[in-house]
Amino acid sequence: FPLDEVFRYLNSETVRDLLVQALLDAPMFTIRWRWNATRSLAVPRFRGGAKIAAPLQRMESENLLAAVFPDQLACLEHIVGDREIPDHPLVKQTIEDCLTEAMDIDGLEEVLRRIERGEIRCIARDLPEPSPLAAEILNARPYAFLDNAPLEERRTQAVYTRRASERNGSDGLGVLDAAAIEKVKAEAWPAATSADELHDALMLIGVMTCEELQRTSNGESHASNGAVSAHFLQELVASHRATQLQIGHKLFVIAAERLPMLRAIYPNAVCEPELVLPDSMHGKTWERTDAIRELVRGRMEVCGPITISELTDVLVLEHSEIDAALLALESEGFVLRGKFHPDTAEQEWCDRGLLAQIHRLTIVRLRAEIQPVSIHDFYRFLFAWQRADQEHRTEGLEGLQSILEQLDGCELPLAAWESAVLPARVADYDPEWLDRLCFSGRVGWGRLSTPQNSNARASAPLRTSPIALYLRENLADWLALTLPNSATELSVNSQAVFEALQSGGALFFSELVNRSGLLPSQVEEALSQLAALGLVTSDSFDGLRALLIPSNKRPTFGRNTAKHRRRANLASIEFAGRWSLLPRSSCFSAAIDAANGAHTREVAIEKFARVLLRRYGIVFRRSLERESFPITWYELGRIYRRLEARGEIRGGYFVGGVSGEQFALPEAIGLLRSIRKSSSNRELITLSAADPLNLQGILTPGARIPAFTANRILFRDGLPIAALESRDIRKLLEGQIPDLQIENALRIGKLRPSLRPYYK
Incomplete structure (x- = not known):
């Protein structure tokens, strides 16, 4: 079609109405609606002297929007023509804020009028690749498109755009020799x-x-x-x-x-x-x-x-x-x-x-150009790359999110996450940060791997069950990599809770109690079993903490004595948000089959290949030893060789004593070189054996240390020198440091006081 037709798609007389209809589906409308509803006191922020939780405020604002503007939440398939804007002050104010604050509708109309008068000249060019402005649109966030995210991703990948590294990258990866x-x-x-x-x-x-x-x-x-x-x-x-x-x-x-x-x-x-x-x-x-x-x-x-x-x-x-x-x-x-x-x-x-x-x-x-480093230098690199040493340790909410991006989809025993793995990388770790990331929708939790034992009653307790923290945007890819869920024998109570979630969707704990007809303690036990089997998840990590509290120490529902008020300081399953089924259950099989057109195994494997690179910086065949997904190095190698040919990563021989192909991120190579040239600070690093950095017996000779949370490994200069197994200390290298210092480093923990009731 003639390219100059595009300039006549919008008209200054109708662009305002078109933009109003378009913004109703944009996230900015719901955000500004909640703001206007809150400041107009239509949605209270406090009730009974206590602050209302943000998820509850969002639900009340959605209920208010459904009452005054039902077309905004209705399915577009049931609406003929444009949606009719109601004569309601909050709706009008929200639309006005979107048009004038988030966007400049007056400026847009003026530009269109100048184009119509010929004051602005529009030139159309047919080019083999998009301009920087067009590339910005193609690479926009998924919510900038009306179609679903997988289709947007395929369309973006179909258009070639030059990477900045092709000419000006400091590492020279994209420049030919x-x-x-x-x-x-x-x-x-x-x-x-x-x-x-x-x-x-x-x-x-x-x-x-x-x-x-x-x-x-x-x-x-x-x-x-x-x-x-x-x-x-x-x-x-x-x-x-x-x-x-x-x-x-x-x-x-x-x-x-x-x-x-x-x-x-x-x-x-x-x-x-x-x-x-x-x-x-x-x-x-x-x-x-x-x-x-x-x-x-x-x-x-x-x-x-x-x-x-x-x-x-x-x-x-x-x-x-x-x-x-x-x-x-x-x-x-x-x-x-x-x-x-x-x-x-x-x-x-x-x-x-x-x-x-x-x-x-x-x-x-x-x-x-690359000279391989020794195993102990590679260990020092891993401590710096994953922020497990004192010098590179991160902090705050954003630091925690960067760590979770590295560990995306990594399954560890539940008790290891907050007692060992996250505190080792985030200074002054606060469990509230993880809850905020979960409530915001950026992070989720759940068991991704399929239980090997189909008998639920013989399954491992929740404390030792493998649980993954994942970015919600990648959940469909991780589930596409897992094996099909075999028929699982559930207890009577677990089956009742499962069916309640299956029929009612996401439910709060009180709703689960009412729908299942069980006692609160029975629902807790059922949720613990379903979580251990990888069948349920919740809006926050607080729900898992609550399930770890011994039954005799949990807050009692409906009691208000001083004793129970003290217990209420602990995590309560009532405040864990909604519980829902992970979309691997049989009730979601149709949805999964439909989504597999976009989330094929090949796409998911490439996503995993990139995450594995982000996790370790340098990957090779042995990097898969601690991963739970059934992926072969043959499948990953094809993807890494393709990324190397594009100039996105580098292949070579980076770590001595490790056979086979090795691939690395460009920024990882720079850090590896600096680690090799720097002198060691003789820092002692203690990690749980359940930590992803427990590569004893994988990178180093000797027997592996079982990946239990209570087992611990002591490192110095990248060398494992001692281990705590089954409460017994075993020296891996002699003559490094005094025995008392080893004893203190391995036995004395630094668990945050607010976490001790759950993980002690």
Whole structure:
């Protein structure tokens, strides 16, 4: 369609109404609606002297919106035409805030009026890749699109945009090696050792200057004095297989078979000596554009990266003619454009096959630059990469989120998360931070792996059950990687709670008690069993903490004595938010099957490959030993090799003593080098054996230390020197530090007082 039609899609007279209809589905409308409802006191913030929880305020604001503006929450399939805006002050105020504060509707209308009056000139261009502004739209957040996120992701991936690292990256990953370019160019140019080979070269290239002719005949056994090339050319001219073509001020050597094509390009060229071609060579009538395209094609096969200006000088053609020929070859997939030389400013073109060879040689050079580090230096790197040492430890809510992004989808015993793993990485860890991330919808929890024992009554207790913290946006990918859930035998109470959640959706604890007809203590026991089996989750992590409290210490429902008020300071399952089924249950099977079109195993494996890189910085086959997903290194290796070819990661030999392929993030290589060059600070680091950094027996020789929360490992300078197993201390290296210091480091914990009731 004509590109300039796009500029007439919006009209200044109707854009306000269109924008109002569009913003009703945008997140800013619901956010500003809650703000207006709260400040107008339509939704109270306090009740009975206590502050109302934010999730409850959101629910009340949604109920108010459903009462005054039901079309906003209704399914669009049931609405014909535009949604009718009600005459309600809060709705009008919210729309006005969206139009004038979040957006500039007056400015938009003025721009459209100026376009209609011709004061602003609009220019449409058909380009092979999006402009920076268009790329910004394509890479927008999922809520910027009306279709679902997987479709938006596929559309974004279908459009190629240059990465910043291709030219200006400080690590140089996206820039091709200049030596590799020169080597490929030298190898691609034909070397003729006989008259027949020179004729083949002329047929391939089309036209060749005298300087190029001398370069062609410089084989390994010939001197570079031009005598050999002249001898071969004389043989071809004498047999009427070649001639010289005078084009302007340049003299070219051509093969006789190429003369009809070159006549179409250079009609005024003069042959010296003149050739009389047989009728068999006049069979095809060449169009000038086709002839130029084939001439450029032959040149691109042997010249490597080259600019249009250089081709114009060599072939004595107009810039526009060369440009049109290259665009035609690009549409065939024969050539690619880019900036391939590290020091070039002009756009270059290169044959696809030659560019692939340059990429391979560049990767070989990058891999050769890296010197492997020892295992104990790699351990020091891992402590810094995962913020487990004192120098790199993070802090605060944002620091906790960055740690959870690293550990996304990692399954650990439930008791290990807040008693050992998170406090080891986040200074002054506060459990309220994790609850805030869960309530905000950024983080969720649940068991992702399928229980090996189908008998629920024989399953492990919740405290030792593998529980993962994951980014909610990745949940569909992680579930696509898990094995199908086998039939599980549930207790009577667990089955009742499961069916209540299956029929009622997400429910608060009090609603679960009412729907199931069970006692609160029975519902707690059922939720503990369902959570251990990976069937349920809740809005916050507080629900899991509440299930870890012994039954004789839990707050009693409906009691208000001083004793029970003291117990109320502990986590209560009533304040854990809503409980819901993880979408792996049978009731969600249809939804999962429908989503599998977008969340295929291949897409999920690539997501996992990137997360594994983010978790360890450097990955290899042994990195999968602590992972619960059934993924093979063969599947990951294909993805990592593809990312390496794109220049996003680097392959090489980074860690000594580890066999097989290794891949690393660019920023990880810089940290690894700095760790290797720096002197050790002799810091003692104590980790739980359930920590993801327990690679004893995987990276180091000797038996593995069981990944139980109570087991602990003591490190110094990246070396494991002692371990606490089954309450007994075992030295792994002798003569490192005094026994008393080892005893104190392994036995004395630093658990936050507010967490002791749950994890002691």
